[in-house]
Amino acid sequence: MALGSREDEALARAAVTALTGQLALTPKPGLPDPRDLGARVTRRDHHTLRWSAKALTPGLTAMAAAARRTGEPTPRLRAELGAIGRCTEHSVALAGGGHRGALWALGLLVAAAALQPRAGAAEVAALAKKIAAHQDRRAPRRPSRGSSVSAKYGAAGARGEARAGFPHVRRAVDALTAARAAGATEAQARLDALLTVMSTLQDTELLYTAGPMGLRHVQAGAREVLEAGGTATRAGATALAALDADLHARAWSPRGSAGLLAGALFLDSLPVVAGGPAA
Numbered sequence: 689m690a691l692g693s694r695e696d697e698a699l700a701r702a703a704v705t706a707l708t709g710q711l712a713l714t715p716k717p718g719l720p721d722p723r724d725l726g727a728r729v730t731r732r733d734h735h736t737l738r739w740s741a742k743a744l745t746p747g748l749t750a751m752a753a754a755a756r757r758t759g760e761p762t763p764r765l766r767a768e769l770g771a772i773g774r775c776t777e778h779s780v781a782l783a784g785g786g787h788r789g790a791l792w793a794l795g796l797l798v799a800a801a802a803l804q805p806r807a808g809a810a811e812v813a814a815l816a817k818k819i820a821a822h823q824d825r826r827a828p829r830r831p832s833r834g835s836s837v838s839a840k841y842g843a844a845g846a847r848g849e850a851r852a853g854f855p856h857v858r859r860a861v862d863a864l865t866a867a868r869a870a871g872a873t874e875a876q877a878r879l880d881a882l883l884t885v886m887s888t889l890q891d892t893e894l895l896y897t898a899g900p901m902g903l904r905h906v907q908a909g910a911r912e913v914l915e916a917g918g919t920a921t922r923a924g925a926t927a928l929a930a931l932d933a934d935l936h937a938r939a940w941s942p943r944g945s946a947g948l949l950a951g952a953l954f955l956d957s958l959p960v961v962a963g964g965p966a967a
Contacts, residue, residue, distance in 0.1 A: 695756075700770050702957045704741055706950045708742075709954060715879075715932045721795055751769050752799060763823075766819055769795055793951040800818075801959075806958075809861050862884075868882040888907065891906070912921070913928045
């Protein structure tokens with residue numbers, strides 16, 4: 689296997705590892721996590737999400753290869769990434785579905801990482817912003833639910849997040865670093881990163897299901913955990929448990945935050961150096 693091919697697959701595998709790492713984190717307020725394995729009603733959801741996450745690998749590898757081949761964040765690359773992304777969505781749907789928001793974020797970040805090998809998080813996010821600035825002229829013209837909600841409420845949405853250089857992803861990376869430095873466990877650091885995103889993100893999924901007041905309720909709950917000292921403290925853990933119970937009872941799911949946490953975990957893993965062909 690050629691060096692470029694090895695590095696492309698290494699980036700894709702790192703992205704999928706970030707996504708499955710996000711899925712494995714618990715307790716995630718309002719989001720699928722390993723506790724669902726013991727619940728008859730939601731067991732299939734969590735199993736399916738873990739399985740379908742692996743179906744992203746070929747598409748993400750192809751996105752990395754396209755970026756490496758193109759060499760610049762051009763309109764041509766943006767169009768190629770869009771075409772690969774739509775094919776990947778179909779493959780993921782056959783494997784059980786989910787991860788659309790994560791695919792958008794991870795696809796752009798993987799491509800950006802391939803453009804500048806061994807770059808750090810900030811450089812990769814800046815390159816992803818340049819890619820996202822171009823319009824995908826081959827994209828279907830029908831509006832998505834996310835774009836419709838964004839237009840209705842003036843939320844940035846997934847496209848706005850990317851075109852701004854993934855500010856919430858970068859904040860989550862900073863939160864990871866700060867929590868680790870303060871002595872938090874890796875799981876606690878990742879939960880603090882998730883809550884950092886939830887505390888300010890205009891999550892279009894929440895806007896759709898809960899409206900603006902519901903979104904503000906979730907943001908306030910996330911801030912309460914962080915202001916209590918984060919999940920590594922007793923007060924923070926208590927606030928997290930209350931928020932978790934509240935969101936599950938209301939069936940409100942901050943899915944946009946989950947996808948951006950996966951992007952943060954990917955950036956946190958950089959630079960990725962391919963050590964050889966995948967097994």
